[in-house]
Amino acid sequence: MTTTDSKSLAASQTLQYGNFKFTAVAPDAIETDMVTQVLIVVDVSDSVRGFVRDLEKCIDKIIEACKLSPNHDQLHIRVLAFSDDVMEITGFLPIASHTTFENRLQTYNMTALVKATLDGLSSIQGYAQALKKSDYLSNAVMVIITDGVDNRSQPHKVEDIRDLVVKMIERERAVDHLQTILVAVNAADCVDYLKKFREDAKIDQFINLGDVTPRKLAKLAAFVSTSVSSSSKALNIGAIPAQTNPQSFGI
Amino acid sequence: MPRADAYFERGRQHAVCQDYGFASPDGDRAVLADGCSSSPDTDIGARLLCRVAGPIANPTRAGRRIVQRADGIREAMLLDPRSMDATLLCVEVDPSEEAQEKFGTVATAVVWGDGAVAARRRDGSVIVYELSCKDSAPPYLSYLLDSGRLLRYAQSGWGEILSKCWGDPSADEVTFTHSTSQDIEKGVRIRFESDFDAILLFTDGYRTGVDARGKVVDPTEVITEMLRVQQGPHALRRRFRMMQRDRGWVFEDDFGVAGLTFLDT
Numbered sequence: 001m002t003t004t005d006s007k008s009l010a011a012s013q014t015l016q017y018g019n020f021k022f023t024a025v026a027p028d029a030i031e032t033d034m035v036t037q038v039l040i041v042v043d044v045s046d047s048v049r050g051f052v053r054d055l056e057k058c059i060d061k062i063i064e065a066c067k068l069s070p071n072h073d074q075l076h077i078r079v080l081a082f083s084d085d086v087m088e089i090t091g092f093l094p095i096a097s098h099t100t101f102e103n104r105l106q107t108y109n110m111t112a113l114v115k116a117t118l119d120g121l122s123s124i125q126g127y128a129q130a131l132k133k134s135d136y137l138s139n140a141v142m143v144i145i146t147d148g149v150d151n152r153s154q155p156h157k158v159e160d161i162r163d164l165v166v167k168m169i170e171r172e173r174a175v176d177h178l179q180t181i182l183v184a185v186n187a188a189d190c191v192d193y194l195k196k197f198r199e200d201a202k203i204d205q206f207i208n209l210g211d212v213t214p215r216k217l218a219k220l221a222a223f224v225s226t227s228v229s230s231s232s233k234a235l236n237i238g239a240i241p242a243q244t245n246p247q248s249f250g251i
Numbered sequence: 252m253p254r255a256d257a258y259f260e261r262g263r264q265h266a267v268c269q270d271y272g273f274a275s276p277d278g279d280r281a282v283l284a285d286g287c288s289s290s291p292d293t294d295i296g297a298r299l300l301c302r303v304a305g306p307i308a309n310p311t312r313a314g315r316r317i318v319q320r321a322d323g324i325r326e327a328m329l330l331d332p333r334s335m336d337a338t339l340l341c342v343e344v345d346p347s348e349e350a351q352e353k354f355g356t357v358a359t360a361v362v363w364g365d366g367a368v369a370a371r372r373r374d375g376s377v378i379v380y381e382l383s384c385k386d387s388a389p390p391y392l393s394y395l396l397d398s399g400r401l402l403r404y405a406q407s408g409w410g411e412i413l414s415k416c417w418g419d420p421s422a423d424e425v426t427f428t429h430s431t432s433q434d435i436e437k438g439v440r441i442r443f444e445s446d447f448d449a450i451l452l453f454t455d456g457y458r459t460g461v462d463a464r465g466k467v468v469d470p471t472e473v474i475t476e477m478l479r480v481q482q483g484p485h486a487l488r489r490r491f492r493m494m495q496r497d498r499g500w501v502f503e504d505d506f507g508v509a510g511l512t513f514l515d516t
Contacts, residue, residue, distance in 0.1 A: 027481075027483065028481075028482055028483045029483075030483065030484075031484050032484075032485075033484070033485035033488050033489045033492070034489075034492075132493070133481075134481045134482075134483065134489070135479075135480075135481050135486070135489035135490050135492075135493040136489060137489075137492055137493065137496060176496075238496075
């Protein structure tokens, strides 16, 4: 059982957007005046069993690096894991509430990639709407880490993701800016599928990490935390965040 | 339980922000000041007035004491006496339980100079008092410190304050003159006795909004937007930023707002 800040947990509430529920700190319990939502969506299908602990360390590294960001107090992080279904490991909590993800990810069989992406985006939109009602500006960074092809998301389709992204960005506009990153790990057999998935789902960036090594995951963590830091800085100055170049991190 | 909050931001045409606001940690009062652009160091003067008014007993009845104490600090800093030229606005909760029981929210706002005071009732209706001065020459508390300046102010025909009210059918448009020391010391007092859940003070910067096309924004729209203030920390800053994001407005003059919310009661 991971310890998290009891005050934040006490102030958490369950919200819903569409058919997806999520937990988040109630807006009137937030102590900053704006929020950068960070969503980490990680594949825990059976095929990642060999490196799931490394994935946990990667998440830990992302969070530790984000804690050093100048605007760390406005970062609210949610972690989803997906295999047969989608599980909320933590709801949107201020970064200070997070400790370690060691031994928190359990692998199962399948890969509900589409449903997990939809769940993540829905929670971002739902939280942004709740925040906006209480006058909180917000933006978001979502990172999806996966090694495989979706085989469990019916009836959800990749077109649902695209439609939701368009709705979020062009119509509802509750979130100031949304940045999405798809990371393929150990995905040599399905890189083409994931590239197409990225295009069809209107995901901003695609990174093919290749074979997983702790060093590469550390570089990924540095890239993600820099993207998050850039996003939170942009929110503070009312700008659109510059896209971080993964190549400058050697990935 | 009331909460006090204050937010101020430099206007597009100013090099230094001459507005300042102070919110009492106890939530029972909020103070706002706007330094005169044509006098030196009034950004410091505005701060001193607010920081003195913040903890002082009965600030809404202490205009002279506030400016005298602030001026004492000014003197120690070797600043020009004109650095005290600033409008000052204050709102304070009436702590009397009897009054609270009888009237609900009871608070008094005082304006020494110009600006606006706006309140939102729990049913969503609003009442706003806009105070503007002839030739934009407000009667500063600092004139109480120099009889020569006070005399020149009165002789110039200034001191005329136009008070417009909307949201209260019984309140008329009123013009009165504050050019004597007694009147200036008293300020314009507005008492709120009803079911209000927010009372906000504004410096005159709210009148200088411009939209994305360069068109002047209706000041009453600015006040209406700010009265949508929510609860929680930094509520006024959040409201201001959301207003700017949604409406695309920028303000030429410094924007200052401070006040009390009673949203948790």
